[in-house]
Amino acid sequence: xxxxxxxxxxxxxxxxxxxxxxxxxNFVPETLKKPIEDLEVLFNKLKKxxxxxxxxxxxxxxxxxxxxxxxxxxxxxxxxxxxxxxSKVVSDANGGAHKVYNATVHCLLAKRSGKKVxxxxxxxxxxxxxxxxxxxxxxxKCKIFMGAKDIARQQPNVKAMKKNGAEVVPVYSGSQTLxxxxxxxxxxWVANCDTTAMCIGSTVGPxxxxxxxxxxxxxxxxxxxxxxxxxxxxxxKKLKLYNCVGGGSSSFGFWNEFMDYDKRQCExxxxxxxxxxxxxxxxxxxxxxxKIGILHGAAQYVNQNSDGQIxxxxxxxxxxxxxxxxxxxxxxxxxKRARYTxxxxxxxxxxYKLVTKFEKLRPSLEPSHAFAVAIAxxxxxxxxxxxxxxxxxDAYKDRGILEKRLGKKYVKSN
Amino acid sequence: MLNPISVAFIKAKxxxxxxxxxxxxxxxxxxxxxxxxxKSISKNADILEVGVPHNTPVADGxxxxxxxxxxxxxxxxxxxxxxxxxxxKKFHKNKPIILMGYYNxxxxxxxxxxxxxxxxxxxxxxxxxxLPWPENKNFAKKCKKKSIYFIQLLSPTTTTKRLKKIIKDxxxxxYFISMLSTTGGKLKVSPKEIIKNYNKIKKIxxxxxxxxxxxxxxxxxxxxxxxxxxxxxxxxxxEISRSLKHRQNPVTNVSKLVKKLKSxxx
Numbered sequence: 074x075x076x077x078x079x080x081x082x083x084x085x086x087x088x089x090x091x092x093x094x095x096x097x098x099n100f101v102p103e104t105l106k107k108p109i110e111d112l113e114v115l116f117n118k119l120k121k122x123x124x125x126x127x128x129x130x131x132x133x134x135x136x137x138x139x140x141x142x143x144x145x146x147x148x149x150x151x152x153x154x155x156x157x158x159x160s161k162v163v164s165d166a167n168g169g170a171h172k173v174y175n176a177t178v179h180c181l182l183a184k185r186s187g188k189k190v191x192x193x194x195x196x197x198x199x200x201x202x203x204x205x206x207x208x209x210x211x212x213x214k215c216k217i218f219m220g221a222k223d224i225a226r227q228q229p230n231v232k233a234m235k236k237n238g239a240e241v242v243p244v245y246s247g248s249q250t251l252x253x254x255x256x257x258x259x260x261x262w263v264a265n266c267d268t269t270a271m272c273i274g275s276t277v278g279p280x281x282x283x284x285x286x287x288x289x290x291x292x293x294x295x296x297x298x299x300x301x302x303x304x305x306x307x308x309x310k311k312l313k314l315y316n317c318v319g320g321g322s323s324s325f326g327f328w329n330e331f332m333d334y335d336k337r338q339c340e341x342x343x344x345x346x347x348x349x350x351x352x353x354x355x356x357x358x359x360x361x362x363x364k365i366g367i368l369h370g371a372a373q374y375v376n377q378n379s380d381g382q383i384x385x386x387x388x389x390x391x392x393x394x395x396x397x398x399x400x401x402x403x404x405x406x407x408x409k410r411a412r413y414t415x416x417x418x419x420x421x422x423x424x425y426k427l428v429t430k431f432e433k434l435r436p437s438l439e440p441s442h443a444f445a446v447a448i449a450x451x452x453x454x455x456x457x458x459x460x461x462x463x464x465x466x467d468a469y470k471d472r473g474i475l476e477k478r479l480g481k482k483y484v485k486s487n
Numbered sequence: 488m489l490n491p492i493s494v495a496f497i498k499a500k501x502x503x504x505x506x507x508x509x510x511x512x513x514x515x516x517x518x519x520x521x522x523x524x525x526k527s528i529s530k531n532a533d534i535l536e537v538g539v540p541h542n543t544p545v546a547d548g549x550x551x552x553x554x555x556x557x558x559x560x561x562x563x564x565x566x567x568x569x570x571x572x573x574x575x576k577k578f579h580k581n582k583p584i585i586l587m588g589y590y591n592x593x594x595x596x597x598x599x600x601x602x603x604x605x606x607x608x609x610x611x612x613x614x615x616x617x618l619p620w621p622e623n624k625n626f627a628k629k630c631k632k633k634s635i636y637f638i639q640l641l642s643p644t645t646t647t648k649r650l651k652k653i654i655k656d657x658x659x660x661x662y663f664i665s666m667l668s669t670t671g672g673k674l675k676v677s678p679k680e681i682i683k684n685y686n687k688i689k690k691i692x693x694x695x696x697x698x699x700x701x702x703x704x705x706x707x708x709x710x711x712x713x714x715x716x717x718x719x720x721x722x723x724x725x726e727i728s729r730s731l732k733h734r735q736n737p738v739t740n741v742s743k744l745v746k747k748l749k750s751x752x753x
Binding site: 089098099100101102103104105106107108246247252253256259260263264265266267364366367368369370377379380381382383 | 541542543544545546547548552556559564565589590591592593594595596616617618619620621622639640641642643644645646649664667668669672
């Protein structure tokens with residue numbers, strides 16, 4: 074299995090949509106074959122269309138607000154005493170997270186295809202919040218599927234979705250988290266694909282959804298590349314990009330533009346959710362060697378039992394609480410371009426405490442996982458190493474959990 | 488030897504009626520009970536579809552999901568399903584059985600090992616909901632070598648060009664999904680419209696059998712009589728759930744329901 078240079082990773086799949094010949098694909102009911110093919114044709118055409126790119130860039134600039142900041146975490150760097158720690162503050166984007174890029178592109182595509190309704194899944198609520206925001210902006214009706222457990226633990230985002238006029242559909246099946254929300258969303262699409270567009274909230278699902286999402290979030294690394302050159306005059310000789318990985322949309326977007334650099338110069342580190350330290354359950358299929366299986370239309374490493382039933386996950390972070398992982402990351406793992414590890418709930422909470430203590434930045438629980446590993450590894454790295462953490466979400470949505478686990482102090486102080 | 492699935496269609500044709508296909512989930516609500524249900528409905532059903540329960544089913548409506556979750560909760564494993572089929576075949580050797588499920592279960596078991604087990608236990612056909620054409624080409628070939636029908640699914644969204652290609656590669660039986668829906672949805676198109684679409688498929692190759700499924704109940708089955716076969720699934724799963732809720736015997740109730748369904752297509 075080999076990563077090709079000079080070709081975007083999203084376009085490195087084969088004719089059937091498999092990366093490296095075995096990850097991804099289209100394991101979908103016959104009913105969805107046609108709408109997926111239609112979407113593929115539309116997307117392949119539009120991504121080469123200069124006018125469409127201009128339209129996308131206009132909305133990214135004027136509505137999402139690009140570029141998001143690239144800042145040095147001076148105090149944290151001093152405290153840790155190793156590599157320079159920087160952050161790409163993607164949570165600056167309109168709505169407070171990277172999910173807005175994919176949501177905007179899907180709404181633009183839906184408009185072009187003449188669909189009036191758009192549906193989507195959500196875990197942490199960011200994908201749903203952004204989709205509801207974008208749908209409102211583009212005059213589309215919006216329906217969001219969300220696990221009942223996630224509705225309870227991510228109330229601020231649920232409120233935002235409703236405020237944007239979206240219908241939030243609670244999903245009670247299975248573990249009542251993201252995995253079930255995606256299943257229910259796909260089921261709804263099966264029954265309504267003639268009138269409805271579907272937006273999958275991450276780089277998961279049938280191949281075209283993986284591609285659209287990766288294409289959209291790549292905005293992050295496009296900006297970062299310019300910002301790095303502005304700051305350092307060139308791409309630093311020792312660069313390490315840390316990002317949390319749930320489905321894998323923010324990390325893929327954070328890395329995409331740096332794909333062709335040698336990994337000794339530009340290393341990618343993906344941090345999965347290890348779950349509670351004392352629990353055997355986790356949401357880290359790459360770190361803990363899960364087997365390849367089929368989930369939501371794509372072949373990927375996925376937590377499952379020997380029979381092929383998808384296993385329940387556990388993580389403090391709803392956005393990472395997913396048993397599978399993007400086929401793109403499976404591909405990056407097996408080609409050894411990226412390195413994957415996990416942080417536990419407790420490590421993520423500690424990292425949140427540390428970051429908010431030293432910096433005017435409050436990463437949500439998802440990027441706190443990435444901070445945990447970045448901080449631990451930075452200690453041992455030289456001062457000329459540039460460590461960058463994608464702070465891809467804002468902790469506002471986690472207020473309830475943070476207050477419960479860390480006390481009021483950590484919520485109020487920010 | 489002719490596949491018992493084809494024999495069932497010939498028999499139904501002789502009686503001038505469509506074949507009746509039932510769908511129940513293996514292990515719902517227990518291994519023993521699901522076997523007993525199969526035994527008792529086999530008097531009136533021509534072909535038995537046995538669902539392999541999966542916990543992330545992307546094409547099943549709430550009734551079948553409920554049955555599947557119940558079966559999984561009660562500990563059903565793939566090997567148990569083969570055992571149920573084997574035990575059933577001891578009781579009724581020539582009644583055709585089709586396993587219906589999602590690809591991951593086959594993938595984890597190993598395609599070849601799965602097909603060998605199908606042969607050993609007496610499975611006659613397979614429906615894999617999320618392994619569409621052309622992705623299923625290789626697997627369908629393997630099935631053919633083992634004399635197992637791989638049943639292609641066709642949908643109202645399948646284009647005519649695609650229909651022709653699928654039918655060309657298809658085995659003697661295909662499955663037409665009546666409407667845009669997950670299993671068990673309310674019939675949102677008229678039976679007339681469904682038959683029109685069905686006829687379009689039949690015209691491509693009249694020799695190949697096509698059954699219609701999704702949303703068929705006691706009320707609608709009579710209006711679709713001109714098809715080669717009709718599948719009822721969710722209505723049966725619903726009856727099992729209803730029986731359990733009222734502490735009644737699902738075996739008797741489901742048996743009565745299937746008898747009634749049969750009477751509507753005679």
